[in-house]
Amino acid sequence: MTPAVSSWQNLAAALERWRDAGRQPVFWLRDDDAVAPTAPLDRLVGLTARRGVPVALAVIPAHAERDLARRLAMQPHVTAVVHGWSHQNHAPAGEKKQELGPHRPAATVLGELAQGLKRIRVMFARSAPLLVPPWNRIDAALIPALAGLGYRGLSTFGPPKPAPLRLVNTTVDIMDWHGTRGCRDHAAIVAEIVAGLDAGFADPSRPPVGVLTHHLVHDESAWDFLERLFEITTPDGAGRWVGVDALLGD
Ligand SMILES: [Zn+2]
Known part of the structure; x- marks a missing residue:
């Protein structure tokens, strides 16, 4: 038995604990960097539609193409959210990238x-006032002003921190950014x-499990991982995958 197999069994066991307690864990999916309709986007949209998994799609506003909006118009499970403005780095060389x-x-x-x-x-036919900062970074001093702009939530990466709007x-x-730049070890x-x-x-x-993906750079291993994850977490109400509206309390 390979370690990968036993790790999936651990997930099945964890889901069973919830089920035995009459409870259901909540998951959500955020996919970043959409600007145009592409084959990888079609793959993401198809895979998640098949499994009934809502997608919070972080779209780069300055570069978003009309064709992307057209492609998503008939996909009620995909909600566009705001991925900064142009995904441009303004930090000096040697500093972590930040828009x-x-x-x-x-x-x-x-x-x-x-x-x-x-x-x-x-x-976009379906959008939500959720800000997804590029590179998951935002100057903390800006956060108190977001609600005044119309944002209802902020989504970065990592453990929750106190924030003046819903985090x-x-x-x-799932991606190995600093190593292979493909999918991490399953x-x-x-x-x-x-x-x-x-x-x-x-x-x-505790907040729900938020899975972060980047459809444009997925290798086959990343797609396999998602296929497997949805296969194990969606049937028979094993887990509940929720959309942005539920996360923002609508
Ligand atoms: Zn991004």
């Missing part, structure tokens, strides 16, 4: 974020998901 960092005047950055929300709202973070990133990803389920089982106030 929404402290490198420019706050008024400039907030102006872009207001414009980004408007553009996504106008272009809906992703918690599990067993390692599954172990993180199981840890999230166990933590949520012990403490129901």
Whole structure:
């Protein structure tokens, strides 16, 4: 038996614990960097439609193409959310990349974020006022102003922190950005998901498991992982995959 097989069994066991307790764990999926309809986007949309998994699709407003909106118009399970403005790095070389960092005047950055929300709202049949900062980073000083621009939530990566608007973070990133730039080892990803389920089982106030994907750079291993994850978490109400509206409390 390979370790990967036993790790999927651990996930099945974790889901069974929830089921035995008459409870259902909550998952959500955020996929980043959409600008145009592509074959990988079709694959994501098809896979998630088949499994009944809602998608929060982080669209880069400045580069979003009309064809993307047209492609998604008939896909009620996909909701466009706001991925910064143009996904441009303004941090100096040697610093972590940031579009929404402290490198420019706050008024400039907030102006872009207001414009980004408007553009996504106008272009897409289904959108939600959720800000997904590029590279999952935003200057903390900007966050109190987001509600005034119309944002109802903020989504970065990692454990929740106190925030003046609803924070809906992703918690599990399937890609190996610093190594192969393909999918991470499946067993390692599954172990993180199981840890999230166990933590949520012990403490129901814990946020849901938020899975982060990037359809444009998925290798076959990434697609296989998602196929397998949905296969094990969706049937018979094993888990509940929720959309952005549920996360924002609508
Ligand atoms: Zn991005």
